[in-house]
Amino acid sequence: MAHTLHSIRMPVESPDSTPVPRPVSEAVSAWMDGETGVADDALEAHLADVEVSETWHRYHVIGDALRAAAPSAFVCSPVSCSTQGSQVFASRVVALATAGAAASVVDTSVAPAGRSELPDTRLVSSPAMAANDAVFRWKLVAGFASIAAVSVIAWSLVGEGMRQQGDGAVLAHAVIDRPAVVPATEVAPVSASSVEPVWVSTPQGVVMRDPRLEELMRTHRQAGGGAAFQVPAGFLRAATHDSSHR
Amino acid sequence: MFFDRFWRLPLYSSLFIAIVFCSTARAESPAGVVAEHGKLDVHAWLRKLNESAQRKSYTGTFVVSTAGSMSAARIWHVCDGTQQVERVDTLTGPARNTLRRNEEVVTFLPDERLALLERRDSLSLFPAVLQAGNRPVGDFYTLRPILVNDRVAGLAAEAHELVPKDDWRYGYRVWSERKTGLVLKLQTLDANRQVLEQVAFSDLNLDAPVKADQLLRMMNNRSGYRVQRLVQVQTSPQEQGWRVRQSLPGFVSSGCQVRGPAGVADPSKVPMQCVFTDGLASISAFVEPYDEARHISPGQMSSGATQSMSKRVGDFWLTLVGEVPAKTLAWYAHALERTR
Numbered sequence: 001m002a003h004t005l006h007s008i009r010m011p012v013e014s015p016d017s018t019p020v021p022r023p024v025s026e027a028v029s030a031w032m033d034g035e036t037g038v039a040d041d042a043l044e045a046h047l048a049d050v051e052v053s054e055t056w057h058r059y060h061v062i063g064d065a066l067r068a069a070a071p072s073a074f075v076c077s078p079v080s081c082s083t084q085g086s087q088v089f090a091s092r093v094v095a096l097a098t099a100g101a102a103a104s105v106v107d108t109s110v111a112p113a114g115r116s117e118l119p120d121t122r123l124v125s126s127p128a129m130a131a132n133d134a135v136f137r138w139k140l141v142a143g144f145a146s147i148a149a150v151s152v153i154a155w156s157l158v159g160e161g162m163r164q165q166g167d168g169a170v171l172a173h174a175v176i177d178r179p180a181v182v183p184a185t186e187v188a189p190v191s192a193s194s195v196e197p198v199w200v201s202t203p204q205g206v207v208m209r210d211p212r213l214e215e216l217m218r219t220h221r222q223a224g225g226g227a228a229f230q231v232p233a234g235f236l237r238a239a240t241h242d243s244s245h246r
Numbered sequence: 247m248f249f250d251r252f253w254r255l256p257l258y259s260s261l262f263i264a265i266v267f268c269s270t271a272r273a274e275s276p277a278g279v280v281a282e283h284g285k286l287d288v289h290a291w292l293r294k295l296n297e298s299a300q301r302k303s304y305t306g307t308f309v310v311s312t313a314g315s316m317s318a319a320r321i322w323h324v325c326d327g328t329q330q331v332e333r334v335d336t337l338t339g340p341a342r343n344t345l346r347r348n349e350e351v352v353t354f355l356p357d358e359r360l361a362l363l364e365r366r367d368s369l370s371l372f373p374a375v376l377q378a379g380n381r382p383v384g385d386f387y388t389l390r391p392i393l394v395n396d397r398v399a400g401l402a403a404e405a406h407e408l409v410p411k412d413d414w415r416y417g418y419r420v421w422s423e424r425k426t427g428l429v430l431k432l433q434t435l436d437a438n439r440q441v442l443e444q445v446a447f448s449d450l451n452l453d454a455p456v457k458a459d460q461l462l463r464m465m466n467n468r469s470g471y472r473v474q475r476l477v478q479v480q481t482s483p484q485e486q487g488w489r490v491r492q493s494l495p496g497f498v499s500s501g502c503q504v505r506g507p508a509g510v511a512d513p514s515k516v517p518m519q520c521v522f523t524d525g526l527a528s529i530s531a532f533v534e535p536y537d538e539a540r541h542i543s544p545g546q547m548s549s550g551a552t553q554s555m556s557k558r559v560g561d562f563w564l565t566l567v568g569e570v571p572a573k574t575l576a577w578y579a580h581a582l583e584r585t586r
Contacts, residue, residue, distance in 0.1 A: 213547065216517065216532050216567055217567050220532075
């Protein structure tokens with residue numbers, strides 16, 4: 001597989017060192033960390049080997065993905081920080097890579113500094129290609145989740161609107177040619193008030209919330225006319241309801 | 247010899263009679279309902295409930311709930327034989343503390359540092375209003391027991407239903423405490439027996455050691471509050487030039503009043519309130535001079551058990567409010583007319 005690899009500075013292997021046979025993964029890892037003396041131009045020859053090439057590619061993808069997603073303050077969880085956890089994570093990244101999701105265009109802006117400085121690479125995924133795009137059911141799940149989220153938000157807004165106007169004195173009018181909404185001033189507890197009615201937009205349409213009417217309702221409950229349940233029910237109903245109408 | 251053979255007969259007969267007697271005997275309800283020919287007396291029952299509410303001392307938390315909202319309040323009620331003292335603190339919405347000693351009421355509004363003083367004579371009208379007209383309230387409601395052993399706010403309760411005999415009024419379900427008759431829960435029902443509003447204690451302490459002195463001290467301590475006295479000027483529909491062309495059966499007028507700060511309590515400045523009641527439900531008709539700027543258009547409105555209706559009658563604006571079906575308000579809106 002042909003990939004554009006970011007170039008890394010490999011230390012020049014000392015002339016008299018001979019490579020010690022060891023597992024391919026370890027060798028590739030050592031190359032990538034600059035711990036061997038393999039020269040750059042020798043790299044091509046080694047990469048002709050399929051196993052070496054795949055390992056080389058895999059490790060670069062993992063490294064790039066980790067560097068791209070790494071937060072500034074890494075929070076360690078028992079799973080993520082364990083060796084097993086990191087291996088699981090790495091295998092997931094590899095799976096992403098081999099699934100073709102990391103059709104990565106790696107930024108080749110390389111800092112021409114010492115080997116200790118990592119080149120500036122960013123894993124830029126091609127647009128509109130999610131990792132699980134190929135799996136249709138996840139598209140369905142995402143779609144349903146979006147619909148559910150929008151519905152919940154809309155429902156809560158509707159419920160809030162109804163709660164606000166359901167408890168007050170609201171008159172529904174078909175005439176909507178009133179001027180702009182006038183903010184209601186604080187209603188004095190006595191009858192003489194000059195508060196303008198307020199037009200409120202609700203899910204039921206434009207309705208009028210009348211503070212004067214609310215005041216009359218409060219007066220009605222307080223007076224009660226001596227009805228049987230006035231004490232304590234009516235008196236309490238008046239004293240309790242008053243607060244919700246202010 | 248006869249007796250030897252049939253000695254069991256009188257024994258079983260008397261046992262049978264005892265069983266029949268016990269099963270048919272009606273135990274008198276703790277609420278003290280006077281049973282007449284097996285029918286419950288609405289008037290007596292309501293009086294008993296009302297007396298309990300006034301004479302018993304208790305503290306508790308009270309919740310009013312409708313389809314769209316719920317609000318709660320804390321109540322302390324003391325009756326020491328000579329006076330009734332009560333305190334109600336709202337637990338929902340803006341703070342409001344209402345203290346009452348018989349008919350004197352002080353309402354503290356902490357957010358505005360305002361204390362309103364007034365006298366509410368309507369609190370003492372019951373039970374006279376039950377018989378104000380020429381027909382007793384029992385002519386318009388039937389009282390039925392529905393539950394003998396229920397539990398409300400931790401107390402044993404019995405439930406009754408007041409079924410209206412016509413559709414000019416709502417029905418009620420009432421839970422009363424078994425020993426004292428204190429109303430623990432009250433539901434207002436529409437024509438389909440759906441609950442429009444419920445008023446209920448969520449907790450109640452009948453042995454609370456509340457002293458009237460404590461409440462009175464609080465009532466008289468108005469430091470830091472602006473005090474405003476509201477006056478009520480009593481009048482009648484006739485005095486104000488109004489009459490009811492035809493009243494509904496059971497509903498009678500219990501007078502009119504104008505309420506406001508001293509100097510403002512005048513029918514030309516504040517709405518005049520005329521009340522009609524059948525003993526259980528009440529309707530307030532607010533009459534004020536018509537103002538084109540404020541009185542926009544007639545309308546109907548519903549909030550829990552309370553219905554409202556507004557309309558113009560000549561040079562006046564009429565607003566009707568009551569815990570009755572909308573058709574009852576419509577009747578009064580049509581029936582109220584000017585005499586001059």
